[in-house]
Amino acid sequence: xxxxxxxxxxxxxxxxxxxAVIGLVLWGFGLLGLTDNLDFFSTTGQPLxxxxxxxxxxxxxxxxxxxxxxxxIRGGRLASTVSVTVGALFLLSxxxxxxxxxxxxxxxxxxxxxxxxxxxxxxxxxxxxxxGRFSGRLPDDNPYAGRQRHVTDxxxxxxxxxxxxxxxxxxxxxxxxxxxxxxVAEGGGTAEQRRMLAEVDAIRDSGERxxxxxxxxxxxxxxx
Numbered sequence: 340x341x342x343x344x345x346x347x348x349x350x351x352x353x354x355x356x357x358x359a360v361i362g363l364v365l366w367g368f369g370l371l372g373l374t375d376n377l378d379f380f381s382t383t384g385q386p387l388x389x390x391x392x393x394x395x396x397x398x399x400x401x402x403x404x405x406x407x408x409x410x411x412i413r414g415g416r417l418a419s420t421v422s423v424t425v426g427a428l429f430l431l432s433x434x435x436x437x438x439x440x441x442x443x444x445x446x447x448x449x450x451x452x453x454x455x456x457x458x459x460x461x462x463x464x465x466x467x468x469x470x471g472r473f474s475g476r477l478p479d480d481n482p483y484a485g486r487q488r489h490v491t492d493x494x495x496x497x498x499x500x501x502x503x504x505x506x507x508x509x510x511x512x513x514x515x516x517x518x519x520x521x522x523v524a525e526g527g528g529t530a531e532q533r534r535m536l537a538e539v540d541a542i543r544d545s546g547e548r549x550x551x552x553x554x555x556x557x558x559x560x561x562x563x
Contacts, residue, residue, distance in 0.1 A: 350470075350471045350472075351414055351415060351418070353467060353470060353471070354411075354414075354418040354419045354422060354467065354468060354470075355411045355412075355414045355418045356411070357422060357463065357464070357467035357468065358407045358408070358410050358411040358418045358421060358422045358464075358468070359407065359408055359411035359412075361404075361407055361422075361425075361460060361463060361464055362403075362404045362405070362406070362407030362408035362410075362411060363404065363408065364404070364460075365400045365401070365403050365404030365407065365460075366400070366401060366404035366405070366408070368387070368388065368390075368392070368397070368400045368404075369397045369398065369399075369400030369401035369404060370397075370401065371387055371388070371397075372387055372392040372393070372394065372396065372397030372400070373394060373397045373398070373401070375387070378393055378394065379393060379394040379395050380393065380395055380446055381393040381448055382443060382444075382445040382446065382448055383448060384396070384448025384449075384450075385448075389452050390450065390452045390453045390456060391448045391449070391450045391452075391453060392448060392453075393447070393448045395446060395447060395448075396447045396448060396449075396453075399447070403425055403428075406421060406425065407421060407422070407425060410422070418468075419468050419469070419472050420468075421468075422464045422465075422467060422468025422469075423464065423465060423468040423469055425464055426460070426461045426462075426463070426464030426465035426468055427461070427465065428461075429457050429458070429460045429461035429464065430457075430458065430461035430462075430465070432447075432457050432461075433454050433455075433457035433458040433461060436449040436453065436454055436457065437449075437451075437454045440454065508553060509549060509553070511553075512549050512550075512552050512553035512556065513549050515552070515556060516539070516548075516549060516552045519532050519535070519536060520536065523536055535552070535555045535556070538551065538555065539551045539552050539555070
């Protein structure tokens with residue numbers, strides 16, 4: 340089994356770190372609230388770190404903090420999925436509780452600073468959790484490109500292979516193609532590499548382009 344590409348490792352690290360940091364922040368807020376012996380269902384709450392809280396909100400913060408930290412430890416696709424899900428829940432909480440502020444129906448003792456905090460957390464989790472995952476055309480080495488997607492090229496034909504390379508040979512071909520493109524773009528590369536790139540540049544379909552590059556490199560290696 341081939342090892343993850345550097346891009347995949349960086350993306351995984353971003354999702355894990357962002358999930359862990361927000362989880363730790365929520366854990367800290369929840370622990371401080373619980374140690375203050377607050378009322379569980381108070382609608383007014385007590386001041387804490389510029390916001391207000393009660394034991395119910397503190398307990399919920401601990402639960403979500405634990406979920407985010409656990410997802411960060413697990414890593415991979417789970418960290419991204421959990422971040423986006425929790426972010427959506429915090430966004431919903433911010434909107435709903437903004438309506439309930441200063442009413443008797445305020446079980447989490449929210450005030451406007453709580454609403455702002457909830458929306459900020461939602462923005463961070465949604466942005467970083469979705470980063471590199473939800474895109475129209477993901478690169479070949481992106482870990483979230485692993486499902487076949489029907490994409491139409493500019494000429495109207497279907498791009499048959501917008502997905503993560505399925506074999507070690509495909510992965511290696513995608514990697515060497517990207518490295519050669521970068522090298523030539525920076526003004527380097529050999530005449531043979533530039534000639535090979537010129538051949539595959541005319542191919543729009545990414546899968547066919549990768550296959551053509553693999554054939555060219557295999558042909559070049561067989562001549563050495």
